[in-house]
Amino acid sequence: MEKIYTIDDLMRVIEESGRNYDRARIMAAYQLAEQAHKQQVRRSGEPYISHPVAVAHILVGLGMDTETVVAALLHDVVEDTETTSEAIEKQFGKDVALMVNGVTKLGQVPFSTREEQQAENVRKMLLAMAQDVRVILIKLADRLHNMRTMDSMPPQKQLDKSLETMEVYAPLAHRLGIKSVKEELEDTALKFLDITAYGEIESQLKLRKDERSKFLQMIRERLTRRLTDENIHFHLESRVKSIYGIYRKVYMQGRAFDEIFDVYALRVIVDTANECYNVLGVVHDMFRPIPNRFKDYISTPKANMYQSLHTTVLDKEGIPFEIQIRTWDMHYIAEYGVAAHWKYKAGIGGKDTLEEKLAWVRQLLEAQQESDDVEDIVRTIKTDIAPEEVFVFTPKGDVLSLPSGSTVIDFAYAIHSAVGNRMQGAKIDGRIVPIDTVVKTGMIVEIITGNTKGPNRDWIKIVKTSEARNKIKSWFKKERREENIIEGRSELEREFRRNSIMLSEQQMNEFLLFLAEKQQMHTVEDFLAAIGYGGISLSKIIPRVKAEYIKRYRTTEEEKASQVLPKLTQKKSKVSSGVIVEGLDSCLVKFAQCCNPLPGDPIIGFITRGSGVSIHKADCPNVHNSMKDPEQVSRWVSAEWADNATRREVFKSAIDLLAHDRGLLLADVSITLSNMHIPIHALQAREMKDGMTAITLTLGTTNLEQLSNIMANLRKIEGVVEVKRSNQ
């Protein structure tokens, strides 16, 4: 027989909490729920309303706010009764309605948690779907009450729910640091999953209870006397390890029951972190510590924010026992995790952002230590709760995680490259969608395959993940060599024309072979094929190709080139800006700040409204974007550099440099530049992970050739890994 929870029980814990709940709102929610569930009974025979009241009861115990308690009372109303979400919103507001919807939605997530990775994805997906962390807390309380009352369920259902609790809900409670809920979920689930072991542990605990509690009482008295003498203000409590905690050590790690030192433990709670270490000193002075059993989770908190000192010591008779030492703040977080925020900090009406909730934890952690771990812990909790991934179902119910912004094509390739290569279309939640549709958490995505010719080249531009992009490229690489060569050749010819690279047939063959070898290709055809399938990005290498071309052929080819572009070059003498713009005799020219073109870079001009022509690099992303705009496209005009002699102006160029961090790195960089008489306009260095340093330099240069020399010299500096022009 289940315990029946009544509204009186709920009002009593609210009274006992001593906190200022909005009782009228809670009563109104109760009345609505009571009315809506009137006809329903639980399987065990109790009136259904007992369940939501019990869930609300648990949440008051965790210290949750009025809104959460109201939503808990209503959590099954939309799912199971005629009451609509709109009606709830009208009476109780948007917040409550959103929470109730959230809990309803989570209840509809199908589970197939055979593998650990799947369970992990499901947990993350629940967090992602919840948006408001209070939804997860309601769901956990809901599951906890259902586990407490599982006895009347059919055996198969007991097993399924217990497994799900063990794999998904208990780890979720652990992740959020809510210890009491985590332990009770595990213990109730274990009871169904391994009833024999559960019984054994229970009776072992009972057997030793008297003897142990006498022992602990004696230690308590000794500690109390000593700590009082030391003038430390403290609180002492004892705790018993959870049944599942013992189960893991005895049945999964194969320890004997006697070997588990922390079945019973004493806990000392003090006011400050300093006092924790003082108490530790006192404890180690009174009892002999067991080597390697001391753990300092204050300076190194666990991933779920847990902090304490743990030590195992021996009493005079050689009986080992564990002592945990922590401050009150650490204690609140150890017991209640994320929920501690509502219980101890925010108060009843508190509606803070996640950032504000975690700010408290961050402060607490930072007070004890100065390491980067603090940021790491806060960041992982945050990305767990608001992840940058989306979680999507296959029709079979497996959950796939993808970076947010991923499309249906990414999904197809994430399943298997054969699925992606044979994709014809896709369905989301049963409806046909365009294949560039972006997938969202909770969607069921089905890929329609057929005997297609393979992927489409345009997909390379649509996909979000590099995994999908590489798989598409490698298909083209393998399957379409002839086509790639043709595609590559025409792309190359186009670029060469745009950059006025003109050569005789023989010179061209020789030049292409040179370029191919530079790209580690054996033949010109391999080189062209690589351009064709996108393995080599032509827009990236063209500045170097052009520089090389100028170096090798320009002296002899100059005349030819000038014949090809009569319109532009004949005005050479008139220009003073150093740039010749198609169709404009004299015009105000300025250089775009976004890409800082340098003489030698392929360039293009944009006719601005009233301030002349703005010159960009031809491959500047802004150019690319603007060309897509039909209103702007006609304002782009060809432009090219006048001959070098007229260029005296100094250009600012930015360079990114990546190097292994070492003491004199910055000094070497500035010496190199000053030896070349290069002015430094700005220098910014940032520490990266793995002992790397990233430096951004803004330099004054006069042309591309000089810039290449600067970059070559920077590359010679010890420890420098990469030097490139930054794409500002």
Ligand code: MN
């Ligand atoms: Mn429920």
